[in-house]
Structure formats: structure tokens, C-alpha cells
Amino acid sequence: MSDHLDLPDYREQSPEVAARFASIRQRPVKLEVCGLEKRFHSPEGERVVLQDISFKAHRREFISIIGPSGCGKSTLIRILAGLETISGGDVLLEGNAVKGPSRERGMVFQGYTLFPWLTVKKNVMFGLEVSGRSGPAVESEAMDWINLVGLARYANAYPSELSGGMKQRVAIARSLANQPQILFMDEPFGALDAQTRAQMQAYLLQIWKNVDVTILFVTHDLDEAIYLSDRILVLKANPGEIQEFIEVPVPRPRDPEQFISPTFLATKNRLEHLIHPRQPGQEQARLPITKMTAAGDEVE
Amino acid sequence: MKRASRSSDTVSWFAIRKPLPGERRLLLTVLSFVLPLALWCLVSYVPFIWHPDIKLTVAADREGVTTVYTAGDHVARSYFDEYANAVRRENEAVQAGEGTTRSGFSARRNNVKILRAVAPLAIEQGWISENQVTDNAAIFDVWEGLATGRLVSEKPELTPENLAIVQEDWQTLQAHWAEDPEHEMPSDPLLKLIPQGRLSNPVYLPEPHAVLLTGWKDWNAEPAEGRPSLPERYRHSLYIVFSGFFLAALAGVPIGILSGTYDFFSKLFEPFIDFFRYMPAPAFSTLLVAIFLAHDAPKIALVFVGTFFQLVLVVANTTRQLDYSLLEAAQTLGAKRLDLLRRVILPGITPSLYNDLRILLGWAWTWLVIAELIGVKSGLTEVIETQGRWRNFESVFPVIILIGLTGFFTDQLLANLRPLLFPWTPEAIGQKQGPLVRFYRWVTDQQVYVRDDKPTTSDPA
Numbered sequence: 001m002s003d004h005l006d007l008p009d010y011r012e013q014s015p016e017v018a019a020r021f022a023s024i025r026q027r028p029v030k031l032e033v034c035g036l037e038k039r040f041h042s043p044e045g046e047r048v049v050l051q052d053i054s055f056k057a058h059r060r061e062f063i064s065i066i067g068p069s070g071c072g073k074s075t076l077i078r079i080l081a082g083l084e085t086i087s088g089g090d091v092l093l094e095g096n097a098v099k100g101p102s103r104e105r106g107m108v109f110q111g112y113t114l115f116p117w118l119t120v121k122k123n124v125m126f127g128l129e130v131s132g133r134s135g136p137a138v139e140s141e142a143m144d145w146i147n148l149v150g151l152a153r154y155a156n157a158y159p160s161e162l163s164g165g166m167k168q169r170v171a172i173a174r175s176l177a178n179q180p181q182i183l184f185m186d187e188p189f190g191a192l193d194a195q196t197r198a199q200m201q202a203y204l205l206q207i208w209k210n211v212d213v214t215i216l217f218v219t220h221d222l223d224e225a226i227y228l229s230d231r232i233l234v235l236k237a238n239p240g241e242i243q244e245f246i247e248v249p250v251p252r253p254r255d256p257e258q259f260i261s262p263t264f265l266a267t268k269n270r271l272e273h274l275i276h277p278r279q280p281g282q283e284q285a286r287l288p289i290t291k292m293t294a295a296g297d298e299v300e
Numbered sequence: 301m302k303r304a305s306r307s308s309d310t311v312s313w314f315a316i317r318k319p320l321p322g323e324r325r326l327l328l329t330v331l332s333f334v335l336p337l338a339l340w341c342l343v344s345y346v347p348f349i350w351h352p353d354i355k356l357t358v359a360a361d362r363e364g365v366t367t368v369y370t371a372g373d374h375v376a377r378s379y380f381d382e383y384a385n386a387v388r389r390e391n392e393a394v395q396a397g398e399g400t401t402r403s404g405f406s407a408r409r410n411n412v413k414i415l416r417a418v419a420p421l422a423i424e425q426g427w428i429s430e431n432q433v434t435d436n437a438a439i440f441d442v443w444e445g446l447a448t449g450r451l452v453s454e455k456p457e458l459t460p461e462n463l464a465i466v467q468e469d470w471q472t473l474q475a476h477w478a479e480d481p482e483h484e485m486p487s488d489p490l491l492k493l494i495p496q497g498r499l500s501n502p503v504y505l506p507e508p509h510a511v512l513l514t515g516w517k518d519w520n521a522e523p524a525e526g527r528p529s530l531p532e533r534y535r536h537s538l539y540i541v542f543s544g545f546f547l548a549a550l551a552g553v554p555i556g557i558l559s560g561t562y563d564f565f566s567k568l569f570e571p572f573i574d575f576f577r578y579m580p581a582p583a584f585s586t587l588l589v590a591i592f593l594a595h596d597a598p599k600i601a602l603v604f605v606g607t608f609f610q611l612v613l614v615v616a617n618t619t620r621q622l623d624y625s626l627l628e629a630a631q632t633l634g635a636k637r638l639d640l641l642r643r644v645i646l647p648g649i650t651p652s653l654y655n656d657l658r659i660l661l662g663w664a665w666t667w668l669v670i671a672e673l674i675g676v677k678s679g680l681t682e683v684i685e686t687q688g689r690w691r692n693f694e695s696v697f698p699v700i701i702l703i704g705l706t707g708f709f710t711d712q713l714l715a716n717l718r719p720l721l722f723p724w725t726p727e728a729i730g731q732k733q734g735p736l737v738r739f740y741r742w743v744t745d746q747q748v749y750v751r752d753d754k755p756t757t758s759d760p761a
Contacts (some may be wrong), residue, residue, distance in 0.1 A: 081626050083632070102634060104631075105632065113625045115647070116726075117650075126643070129643075130633060130635045130639050158723070160729050184632075
């Protein structure tokens, strides 16, 4: 990704993309975050992790949150899911302030977090059973969600019998079975290998197409963020603040071939600038080990 | 350079952190039991390895020495010659007509004792029964038989020296009885049999076969009137251990789980328990007897005290080890307080809890011996205590081994049941399932066999 490539401005949107964003803005606001602040207390004193975070997520919108490591993107999503307390500001779900975790706000973690003692089906039924429902209706409903993620054959398998990608599909089905207003995903594919990750991204878009849910997706993978999202919230570190909220100009439906389209590359270029601002002299850095330099010469 | 060709499945016996093939594992497992046994046999049956003692087959009393040896006693090899020579010197003195300090009844009585020295030998040869030790006629008969060669002792043989003594004494007796129709004992001292014996290990290391045979004999022995038999004692000991352990688990598991779940209970219970566990359970023995009086209650209480406090801390720790993100996930799925405890914490920790209880059952066993000593001695420990005091270690070892085997097999059984109870643990899924497990699965979940396509770990997509 270099500057001399002739790339369009990432802010330029084709008419259909612009129309799509216009329609999204018309949709009701699901989640509203106003002036959110998070401070951690440590023996060295108070540390501000997040500061002045304000944004809105509309119905069925897909928003990614990216930022350099330590910018508090995981903390942000955990606050929104109700797993961490707020130091200041408000989080409103459909206009109501949220407090603590709830089944309205689903969460998919990087570490799968399936209940190992329950079969795939029972895992998916967990949320339904906790809400006081039981019986064959719950079971068939769970099977529908398992079908949606393509794991019907494994309904009676235990999580330890599944691969990482399959586990994460179960975790998604489990969250969606509760029919949450909003689904938070905290680097859900971070532990998967590149091929599985690509598959999972396609799966996720497919699922999202079929389900009425707003998704907030934390990742550190720029391609993933662009490929999946409508908008990308870019945070900066120390303190964690919103740096930019980018509307992705890549048209839908998304396709892996778009990874090399000019709009995609332009967005990626912009994101790289935001996250890894280039410092002068950085590229001249050489390892002082002569042996390594010599080996490098041969390769080139 | 060509590498030495090697079939790919030959693994070195000492490959670092690589599991050995099944048959080698089995071989080593068998060896781990066979080797100590073989060592025991080696030390017991090969005389020149150790054998520092001599086990007496014929004993003799000495004049003016209070230590009395009887057949079956052990004396150090270095002392044995001194002992035998002392007896020889006494005999020489008798032959020289000296050393007759006794007279009349006392002298005659001493001669009876000399004659009876042959009794253990005669019992072992089956010439007389154990009740006939004080039967003079039977003893005379043995001496007559030995002197005339009608009876010949084998294993142990009588030394030529002792045989000569027997013959000489028998002549003395015959000469005396020729004048005395009453067959009274002569008042002139007879010659004593010189002590003899065979090489042996110290009394605390009996031979394997002796342990096995004595154990079998004790197990089947009719107990004395009103006393429990060994199987009854065994059941009683099991009752003490399992009652104490069961009560400790009944009280300790809920407290442990609460402490591991809520910081409130953790801070309320754990500091004191942490302090209390350092007070050794046996220190409370007299107190427990005062509270619970005699019989089984104080014994069960001691096992309880010894197990409970450890159990609470271990269970609390196990509960804290549960992956916290599972609780977070459950919360985002709508689970609240009690749901979290009932649906996440309890099922999540049971496999670890099961392991903890297995280990703590082992702890409970260690308190058994002390528990059975307090108040009125009982159970297997009473056998260990009394037989040990009499130095009948061939009766003590079987009891110790019985306790060990019980603990070992209980633990093995529980370990093997684990995959049945928790089929979802990675260990259970990775394990090759035996017929028992397959049968259990078939009974509890027929779907496993109805389903035509078994799940594999590969993703089909």
C-alpha cells in the first residue's frame, strides 16, 4: 500500500453506495453512545482508557471497530455488552440506558466460550432455557439456528469434538437464538487460521443477510473490517478516542474479489495511515547483523 | 550421507515427552509393581545379600542372664556365636561337676526346662501338637526318639553337637530312672542344647511367602470369642473412612463452592479454615473423645476434621479456576445470579470437583490409622497395633497392604468411571472407549449409535 498508486479518495461514494448510506441513516437508531468515558484505577493513579466516545448504530448496520493495540476497543465493546462498568457518559439501547449484561445484547468472544458440558444443540438452547422456555418448540427453534450456521450434523456433538471455526459458528448461533437487538463480536475470528477466517467472514455476511440484527465487530484485521462493514470506527490510543468514523465505499454484496478493487484499496490505505502513521526514517531501519543483510541480498 | 534406515514406528524408550507404544507402557506398568516385589524376594531369599540376623530354631536359657530367647526369636549374627559359646561353657562346667547352684525342686524344674527346649522343633516336625509343650511324657518320647535315631529332624536339622547332647542327656536320664521307678527328674543338671538357627532378615522384614500365608490364615481365622474377625474389622475400617469422608464432602463441597463463587463467603470462611487446617487433626483426638465419647463417633469425627478443612479450600480453588469468560458468555445470554450458579458453575466444575474428591478420599485414608487408635482401638489398626507390639510383622504387613490395595483400587475405579460420568471432557473424547463405556453410552444415549455419520474434527465446509 503506497501513496504513489493512483487511488480514488476513500470518501468518494458511487451513487448506489451513497443511496445505501442514506437509507441506513433513515433506519431507527438501535444503539446510541454519548460521551462515554472509562477510567481504570491503578496504584500509579487514574488511567483514562476511553474518552468522549459518541456514535450511533442503526438497525441492521454492520460496524467494525479498529485501532492500534491498547486503544481500548475490546474495553469499549465489553462496556457496551455490559461486562464492564462505565465511568461517564451514557449507553442507550433503543433509547433506554443499559445496565449490566442482558439477552438483548449478544456477545461472541474470541475464545469461543461454549459450555463444554453441553452438546451443540444444548448450547444453542441455553439462552432460551434461561429465559424460562422449554419443550420441543425450543429444541426445534435451536435446530433452526444450527441449520443456519450449517452444523445440523453436529447437533449432538460436544464442543471438544469441533474445530475452531465450527465452535465459533455454534457461538454465533447461540447468541442469535436469543434474537438480540445487537450482536457484539470481540475479535471472533482472531484465533482462527487464515483460510478458516475467510470462510467465517463469508458465513457471517450470509447469516447477517438472513437475520435482523445490528453487529458491532472488533477486529485488528483491516481487510476483515472493510470486507464486512458498513462503517468503521477508528480509535486512537492513549487516551482511546474516536479518530474517524469511515463509511466504507465498497458496494454490497461483498465478494472476496473486491479486496483488490480501487475503493477497497483506498479505504485500506486510509486506515493504515490512521492506525500506523508513517514516521520519517522508519523505512531505513536495518538490522545490524551482517549475516542477515547478506541473506537478504541473495533473495532480492 | 545416507541415514541409517529405521522403521518409522520404532520410538526410542527415552524419547522426551513422547508417549510410548501401548505394549511398552503395559510392560513398564507391570514392571513398576514387579520390580519392588522382586527386590523384596531377592533380599528375602538370597542369603548373602543381607540377612544380618539369626532366627533361632533351638534356644537355650543361660544362667544369671535375664534376657530370655525362645525359638523364633531373632539375634544379631555377631551376637549369636557369643550366645552359643556361653551355653557351651555352661555345659562344660556341668560336665566338670561345677556350677550346680541349684538343688532339689529348683534343679529338677530347671532340667524340665532344658528338656522342653526341643518342643518348638518337635512341633515344627509334627511330632507333638502345640498343647503338648508341657506334656512331659510327650517330651520324653521326643528325646527318646532323637537319642535312638527313631526320630530324625529335617529342616532344621539338629547339629551333630546337639545330637550328641541329646544322647548324653538321654543316657543320664536312663541311668537315673533305673534307680527311680517314679521317673522323677534328676537333681544333677542336664546338658543344655546349644542354640541353633538359620540366617534371616530382621524381624521387621518378613519373607513374601510368610506375609502371604499369614495374611490368608489371618483373614480366614476364627476370631476369639466376642472379637471381630479380620473381614469384619476391614468393613469397620471402610465404614470409618467413608463416613468421615462423606460427611466432610457433604459439608465441605457446598461451602467450598460458595467460597469460590462469592467473595463474601470466601472472606467469611476461608481465613479461619486456612488457619484451622494447620492444627493437626490428631491433636484433637482426646477432645473428640470427650465430645463424642467412645465407639465410632470420635473416629469418624477425626477423619472429618482431617479432611473437611482441606476439602473446603481445594473446592473453593477449583471453583475459582472455572473459566470466567463462560460466566460472561452466560450473562450475555441472559443468565442471572442463580442461573449462573446452577447452569454454569456447578456443571462446569464437576469434573474437577470429582478429581478433587478422589484425591481427598486418599487424605481420608491417611487419617484412618490415627482415628482407629483414639478411644477404644478398633478395626484394622488394632491388628497392626497388637501384632506389631508382639513383633508379628508377617501379620502386620498383610493389613497394611490391604489398606493400600483398597485405596489404590478405589482410586483406579473412580478414575475409570470419569469418562463415563463426564463424556464431554476432552480426555473422555480422545480416549479409546472400552466395552463398559460403550455399553453405558448405549444405555444412556442411543442416538450415538442411531446417527449414521459420526462427527469428526474436520470441518466439512
